[in-house]
Amino acid sequence: MTNILHAMLGKGLGGLEQVFLDYQPILEAWAAKHGGRCAGVVRKGGAVARRGASRKPAFVAMDAFTDWDPLTLAAAKGVVRAAAPDLILSHGQRPARVFGKVAPASAIQAVCLHKPSFEVAPGVHYLCVGRHLARLAMERGAPEDHVWFIPNSVKTPTARAKPFSKGESVPVKIVAAGRLHQKKGFDVLIRAIGKLRAWDFDVTCEIAGEGEERGDLEALIRELDLDPCVQLKGWTDDVAGFLATGDLFAFPSHQEGFPLTLLEAMSVGLPVVATEIDGPNEILKDGANGRLVPDDDPDRLAEALGELISDREAAKRYGEAARQLVLDEYGPGELARRLEAALDGMTSKAR
Structure with a gap:
């Protein structure tokens, strides 16, 4: 016994x-x-x-x-x-x-x-x-x-992303999720969105989650004049359903174990860009099933997101490969x- x-x-x-x-x-x-x-x-x-x-x-x-x-x-x-x-x-x-x-x-x-x-x-x-x-x-x-x-x-999700299915005239929707904490790097993502907008990419961003950094992130959104296009959505009980509404998933975290949110985004078939830190770099292979960028670098994060927006067929292939990896291994x-x-x-x- x-x-x-x-x-x-x-x-x-x-x-x-x-x-x-x-x-x-x-x-x-x-x-x-x-x-x-x-x-x-x-x-x-x-x-x-x-x-x-x-x-x-x-x-x-x-x-x-x-x-x-x-x-x-x-x-x-x-x-x-x-x-x-x-x-x-x-x-x-x-x-x-x-x-x-x-x-x-x-x-x-x-x-x-x-x-x-x-x-x-x-x-x-x-x-x-x-x-x-x-x-x-x-x-x-x-x-x-x-x-x-x-x-x-992660369990096989009932939701499935359809990245870039709304056509060229609709803004590209970048999604992220996690506790609003400094180690999650959402300030880096917000700065990257500002750079994409400055480079004339028509993008919006929604971040699901709640936490002690909400006030600082809201102040940064106002400072960069991103109120119309960056939203902090709060908690959701349907993370996969929320993620599946996006075209791209950004994961700018500074420290991780083996991130569930990243696996969830991959499982719904989203193309992902993540920081090249311990945890994500065990899951993703850059250029095969996603993109990895240096930690705490809004420029490189914005560049990788912009490259996927510019080459949507490659982005979709990354999303499919990521989904298959999660279904097979995780x-x-x-x-x-x-x-x-x-x-x-x-x-x-x-x-």
Whole structure:
């Protein structure tokens, strides 16, 4: 029998939370096959707890204030007593630290790494969404046989983009999506749109998402006199549907793990231009299924977008190639196969 405690203590509903939701049914099925069960543990009052309120089996919602306060640790101890886990899988550093303090000595501990800010602890397994994170884990001391590469996945979307289908007389629509945070580089995209407009490209831009940088981005839009053509659309529950309304997808991020939004844009068949950073450069091949440009460079981003607008047939080919790559390599079936292989490997080492 193998019981799993699967923990994620984030407040919102971003990429980390979506990966937790993607993992949960796979872990439940694997645990059941091995005579056990999987308890999904989330932050009380958080977005995932609210979304999963009617879920069967229900998530366990616990207080999570800091990594060390007595209320959080007491809640974690209660969860561990009830779940009796043989394996604890945490998403991110906070649940890893919390449950690491109260885990049974016999329990296998694993952490899913979504970004490069993490510490390595003796004996812990690391499930890495990007190859660059796997390399970092080993560089920081994790043994190779405790590091597992499990890239993120997306479901096959019901929406499908039709880039440049509205004809030459309609402005080209560039779309982007993500949390409005400095590391996402939306200011770079807005400056690139300004350059395209100055070069007489008839373009508009819509950015879906919300966050603390909204005020700064709105000020930049006004400063560059882009109010008529750049819109911050706020959150959407249908990301794929929103992306499919575009002609091109821009991904100007400064730091990523293995970006779900990029995979979603590719899955609907959008031609994409992304920054050449760890994560995107593991997914895209420049000139084959998209374009990669230097980080924090509005000129090069604008130039690449302009080149795709000028050569629309090439752009459409990139979009089709990107979609096929996601369908072949980054679907739910591939995620299940890789995660199940990691679970088999981790538990076999403990026997």
